[in-house]
Amino acid sequence: GIQYWDIPQDYLCPPIPGRADYIHYLADLLSDSNKAQIPTGRAVQVLDIGIGANCIYPIIGHRSYGWKFVGSDIHSASVKSAQFIVEANPNLRKGIQIRLQKTPSNIFKGVIKPSDRFDLTLCNPPFHASQDEANATATQKLRKLGKPVDRSKVVLNFGGQKNELWCDGGEERFVCQMVQESTQFAEQCLWFSTLVSKKTTLPMLLNTLRKCGAVDVKTIKMTQGQKESRFVAWTFLNIKQQQAWKNTRWTSA
Secondary structure (H helix, E strand, C coil): CCCCCCCCCCCCCCHHHHHHHHHHHHHHHHHHCCCCCCCCCCCCCEECCCCCCCCCHHHHHHHHHHEEEEEEEECCCHHHHHHHHHCCCCCCCCEEEEEEECCHHHHHHCCCCCCEEEEEEEEECCCCCHHHHHHHHHHHHHHCCCCCCCCCHHHCCCCCCCCHHHHHCCCHHHHHHHHHHHHCCCCCCEEEEEEEHHHHHHHHHHHHHHCCCCCEEEEEEECCCCEEEEEEECCCCCCCHHHHHHHHHHHCC
8 A cells, every 4th residue: 555665876785575474473472462364453552672764664664553663863864765755655654653763873762752651662773883794694695696796896785875774783792682671661672573584693692682681572574585684672561560561552363
């Protein structure tokens, strides 16, 4: 039902099936505490950290389940592009709100307002530590495919800007910071989550979650063809608090 969708040149163009998988697995996560019924409609509020110029997660989540989204980004051009997509599609306007993260070193701080309550947060974090690392990964993929490699003209599979693909410390530093910041909003969010591209990130991430007092942690695998990915979800609410959250916010199953 999307009438208009476009992104600026050289911005990240998302492979849709994998993005949809993340949304659908998150829906299953909510259903686990709702008598196996996925809660739908605008009562379900979701925060997308790093909405990007493509606005893809809110589009899929809102059109599939009717959820209401807030999307944040540190890049003003991405915010402008995502906002344009929303405004160009009448069926998105009331379901997606976009916020600029004015302090790029923060993740949740400055985006989550005191009155906000989110049933889910999601994120596709930058997973490289530098442009050189991103280019090396792209080069390795080309070699595996038996294609010629010109290091001066390496093109990443789906494009992408710096803030979309890499950050200082890479994925591990980013997701561990996300966990640490999430403790400040423990009672404002039911489930926090993030994609984890590298298996080597998991031990540090899970250790950080233990240290920060997460009550429940789930590592959920997703498979598409030969590609295997995963996301980690965590909550600081115990079973009784989760039930109270559900009873307050969702229509009973």
